[in-house]
Amino acid sequence: MELKYRKLTAADLETFITMRINQLREEGAAAEIDLRPALLDYYTRHMADGTFVSWVAVDGGEIVGTSGISFVEKPPYYGCPSGRIGLLSSMYTHPSYRRRGIAKKLLSLVVEEARGYGCGTVQITASDMGVLLYTDFGFVKNGNFMQYKL
Numbered sequence: 001m002e003l004k005y006r007k008l009t010a011a012d013l014e015t016f017i018t019m020r021i022n023q024l025r026e027e028g029a030a031a032e033i034d035l036r037p038a039l040l041d042y043y044t045r046h047m048a049d050g051t052f053v054s055w056v057a058v059d060g061g062e063i064v065g066t067s068g069i070s071f072v073e074k075p076p077y078y079g080c081p082s083g084r085i086g087l088l089s090s091m092y093t094h095p096s097y098r099r100r101g102i103a104k105k106l107l108s109l110v111v112e113e114a115r116g117y118g119c120g121t122v123q124i125t126a127s128d129m130g131v132l133l134y135t136d137f138g139f140v141k142n143g144n145f146m147q148y149k150l
Contacts, residue, residue: 002059002060003057003058003059003064003102004057004058004059005055005056005057005058005105005106005109006055006056006058007053007054007055007056008043008047008053008054008055008056008066008068010044010047012056012063013040013043013044015063016043016054016056016063016066016090017035017036017039017040017043019063019066019090019092019094020035020039020066020090020092021035021036021039022092023066023090023091023092026127026129027127027129046070050071051070051071051072052068052069052070052071053068053069053071053110053113054066054067054068054069054090054110055067055106055109055110055113056106057093057097057102057105057106059097064093064094064097064102065092065093065094065097065102065103065106066090066091066092066093066106067088067090067091067103067106067107067109067110068088068089068090068091068110069086069087069088069089069110069111069113069114069122070086070087070089071084071085071086071087071114071117071119072084072085072087073085079120079121080119080120080121081120082118082119082120083120084117084118084119084120085119085120085121085122085123086110086111086113086114086117086119086121086122086123087122087123087124088107088110088122088123088124089124091103091106091107091124091130091133093106103130103133104133104136104137107133107134107137108137111137122139123142124139125145126139
């Protein structure tokens with residue numbers, strides 16, 4: 001295994017989207033609609049304007065691990081005076097490559113992207129499988145997170 005890490009490109013989007021859908025299904029999401037068009041639109045627009053960055057792990061030309069961070073801005077607050085927040089997503093490693101440090105390396109790369117973007121915090125809604133990775137990295141659970149579905 002000779003892993004290389006690089007940024008996602010537009011040419012990778014078909015594979016990246018397939019892996020994102022696999023991730024969502026593994027986490028228990030019901031595939032009620034075809035998300036491919038919406039994901040392609042999102043990644044294309046936000047990669048172009050710099051508000052989405054992904055690093056991928058590649059083995060022999062095949063993407064085996066993904067990461068993603070979306071940059072959003074909200075009014076500054078004491079916990080994040082810049083108002084810039086990195087929202088992690090798309091943290092996925094192909095099952096046969098798990099437990100090799102790939103997710104940790106990808107996480108460190110996207111956290112550095114957030115630092116470079118000027119984010120004051122990075123957030124994620126972690127799957128059960130990912131909680132240990134994030135807490136070991138230094139993430140702290142926030143029991144105040146709430147959501148209202150429209």
